[in-house]
Each structure stands twice: as structure tokens, then as C-alpha cells.
Amino acid sequence: MLLCCMKTIKDVFTAFKQTLESIYDPNEIEALTLMSIAEITNLSKAYIKAFPEKELTVQQCEMLNDTLSRLQTSEPIQYILGKTEFYGLQFKVNSSVLIPRPETEELVEWAIAEVKSQKSKVKILDIGTGSGCIAISLKKNLPKADVSAIDISTEALKTARENAELNKVEIDFIHTDIFSHHLQPATHNPQLYSLIISNPPYVTLDDKTQMHTNVTDFEPHTALFVPEDDPLIFYKAIADFAIKNLASDGLLFLEINENLGNETVDLLNDKGFKNIELRKDMSGRDRMIKADR
Numbered sequence: 398m399l400l401c402c403m404k405t406i407k408d409v410f411t412a413f414k415q416t417l418e419s420i421y422d423p424n425e426i427e428a429l430t431l432m433s434i435a436e437i438t439n440l441s442k443a444y445i446k447a448f449p450e451k452e453l454t455v456q457q458c459e460m461l462n463d464t465l466s467r468l469q470t471s472e473p474i475q476y477i478l479g480k481t482e483f484y485g486l487q488f489k490v491n492s493s494v495l496i497p498r499p500e501t502e503e504l505v506e507w508a509i510a511e512v513k514s515q516k517s518k519v520k521i522l523d524i525g526t527g528s529g530c531i532a533i534s535l536k537k538n539l540p541k542a543d544v545s546a547i548d549i550s551t552e553a554l555k556t557a558r559e560n561a562e563l564n565k566v567e568i569d570f571i572h573t574d575i576f577s578h579h580l581q582p583a584t585h586n587p588q589l590y591s592l593i594i595s596n597p598p599y600v601t602l603d604d605k606t607q608m609h610t611n612v613t614d615f616e617p618h619t620a621l622f623v624p625e626d627d628p629l630i631f632y633k634a635i636a637d638f639a640i641k642n643l644a645s646d647g648l649l650f651l652e653i654n655e656n657l658g659n660e661t662v663d664l665l666n667d668k669g670f671k672n673i674e675l676r677k678d679m680s681g682r683d684r685m686i687k688a689d690r
Contacts, residue, residue, distance in 0.1 A: 407449035409434060409461055416465055429474050433464045436478050484534040488560045493552035494528040500678040501596050501652055504685045505534045507676065508594055508650045511687070518543065520588055522642075524575055524595035524635055525549075529557030529568065531594055536566040543588075545569040575634045589644040596652035597631035628657060629664055636668040643690035651686045658683030 403412060413430040414423070421429065431442050437460045438445075438453065445451075453461070467477050475481040475496045480489055483497035484505055490496055512519050519542040523532035526546035536544040546568050548554050554570050561568045575597075632651065639649045649670065653661045658675050665673050670688035678684040 403458060404452050405449065406434060406445055406451050406453065409453070409458075410449070413465060413468075416469055420469070420471060429468060432474055432478070433461060433468075437461055437464070483528075483530040484538075486530075486534060486537060486564050488528050488530055488533075489556055489563065490528055491556060493550060494556050497528060497530040500680075500682075500684050501531065502534075503678050504594070504596065504650060504652050505531055507685065507687065508535060508592060508648075509538050511648060512539065512542075512592055515591070517591075519591045520644075521545070521592045521594065522547070522590045524593065524638075525597050525631075526557050526570070527553050527596075529560045529570075531596065532557070532568050533561055533564050533566055535594070536561075536568060537564060540566075543569075545571060547571045547573050547575070549574045575631065575638060590639075590642055590647055591644050592648045592650065593635070593639045593643055594650040595631075595635050597635060599628065599631070599652075599654040599657070601628050601654070628654065629661060632661055632664055633668075636665055636670070640669055640690065645690060647690040649686075649688045649690070651688075652684060653686055655682040655684055658686075661686060 403409060410427075410430050413433070414426055417426045417429070431445060434440065434445050435442050437457050440451075464474075464477055468474065473496055475490050476492060479491065480487060481496055482488070484502050488497065519539060521532070521535055521539075521542050521544045523529075523535070523544070523546040526532050526548045527550075529546060532544050532546035536542060544566075546557065547570075548557065549572075551572060554572055557568070558570055561570075632653075635651070636649075639647075643649065649665070651661070662673050662675055665686065665688045670690065672687075672689040674687045675683055676685045676687070
């Protein structure tokens with residue numbers, strides 16, 4: 398159904414429902430429709446729901462039709478709109494970065510709660526920063542902290558720098574690879590880190606079969622997938638780096654594969670970390686770990 402033949406908000410909801418019902422469930426379709434109309438018309442979601450007979454302009458209909466065509470391919474709405482919200486902040490997103498998830502907000506919340514009471518200056522490193530959502534959210538809520546962030550992708554770092562500027566924070570972004578023997582941010586700034594945090598790739602090929610195509614077909618694979626025979630490859634590299642570059646009372650925070658919680662705890666224990674805590678997310682899944690240096 399082409400929206401350019403439609404006139405009202407109600408017509409748009411009908412078109413989205415009929416076109417997307419084989420891809421998304423009804424609640425998701427309603428949310429996508431509301432988000433699309435609100436973005437394109439600058440109307441509030443409350444107004445959109447209250448006045449379904451409001452007529453739209455030809456230009457608005459054309460833009461909504463384009464959005465619907467892209468949604469029909471399973472492209473995420475965040476990429477179509479070019480932005481998303483994370484931890485109460487706005488972030489630009491595109492196909493070079495992962496779309497921030499609610500469970501990552503829980504990881505950020507945990508980290509902030511652990512360090513907010515510290516009186517000494519906090520030095521933070523975010524490994525695999527992507528859009529910069531973790532580093533920027535930490536800096537915004539811990540303004541006195543010294544925050545650095547690394548990523549192997551130049552395009553991701555470009556987006557992260559734009560997001561830091563958008564949210565008016567200063568982050569030291571470093572283009573490097575956690576597997577590189579030359580990675581020495583502690584030398585870059587000799588003071589050891591008080592907190593290292595990461596949401597590294599952890600999705601296995603088996604996990605991939607359970608995922609929606611709007612993730613597997615559109616989000617960057619280098620930021621998602623790991624070898625089936627070595628699913629903890631990034632955690633090993635991060636742990637090796639952290640054990641050398643964290644201060645004696647430093648903290649390590651990790652988002653993890655829900656199916657590998659115990660294995661990740663065992664890995665960190667073998668690497669010499671202490672007081673390892675495995676925590677569930679709001680859905681009751683093992684999704685994050687805190688460990689002491």
C-alpha cells in the first residue's frame with residue numbers, strides 16, 4: 398500500500414499494519430508507526446493518537462512511504478531515522494555502529510553507581526566504543542572523570558566523535574585494536590585506569606539463527622559475531638589488558654553472552670580477578686559482570 402495515496406494519520410497506521418504484519422508483531426508495528434509519524438511531522442505521540450483524522454501533507458506522505466519501504470526490508474528504524482536514545486541522551490547511529498540496547502543502559506547504571514561515591518579522580522576506558530554510547534553516558538554522569546574510548550573502526554569513531562560533540566562532552570577517542578600488542582593506553586596516559594568497561598562482540602553463529610534479520614542483515618558484523626570455536630576471544634584479550642592496566646582497586650565491567658555467564662566468570666577468575674559478580678538484566682538473563690582487579 399502506497400502512502401502517497403493516503404491522506405490521514407489513520408491511513409498511515411492502516412498502511413503500516415498491512416505492510417509489516419508478516420515481519421513484526423502488532424505492538425512493534427504500532428510503535429514503529431508512531432515513531433515514524435512523530436519524527437516526520439514533529440507531532441507528539443499523544444497528539445497523533447488523539448487526532449487520527451488529521452490530514453498530512455504530500456511531502457509527509459512521501460517521506461512516510463519511503464520509511465515504510467525501508468522497514469519492509471527489515472532495516473532498523475534507528476538507522477532509517479539516523480538516531481536513537483540511550484540513557485536519556487540522543488545519539489546518531491548508522492550502519493557502522495551497533496544500535497544501543499536497554500541492557501547496556503543497565504551496565505552503565507551499574508558502573509555509575511559503583512564509582513559515583515569515589516572522591517579520587519576516576520580514569521575510565523571504554524573498549525570497542527562503537528557509537529560512543531557507553532563512554533559518553535559515563536562522562537555525562539561523571540563529569541570529573543577522565544574518559545577514553547577505543548575502537549578498531551574509523552567509521553565508528555567518526556560517529557562516536559559526532560555523538561560526543563552532540564552531547565557536549567570531551568572523550569579521548571583512540572583508533573586501535575584490542576588484539577594489538579602495541580595497544581598501551583596506559584602509556585598514552587601513564588595513570589592506570591580505575592574502571593575499564595566493554596560491550597564486545599559475543600554473538601555466536603548458533604545465536605545468529607535466533608536473531609531477527611533487522612540485526613543480522615543490517616548491523617555491523619565485526620561488532621556482533623565471534624568464532625564458534627572461541628566465543629570468548631574478546632573477553633580473553635580484554636581481561637589480559639585489564640589485569641595489567643587497571644589500578645589495584647580498579648573495576649572491570651562487561652556485557653556478556655547470556656549463555657556464557659559461568660564460562661566468562663571462570664575466565665576472569667583464571668586471569669586473577671576477584672569478587673566477580675554475575676548480574677541478570679531486566680529480562681532475567683545473565684548479561685553483565687563486575688570484577689575487581
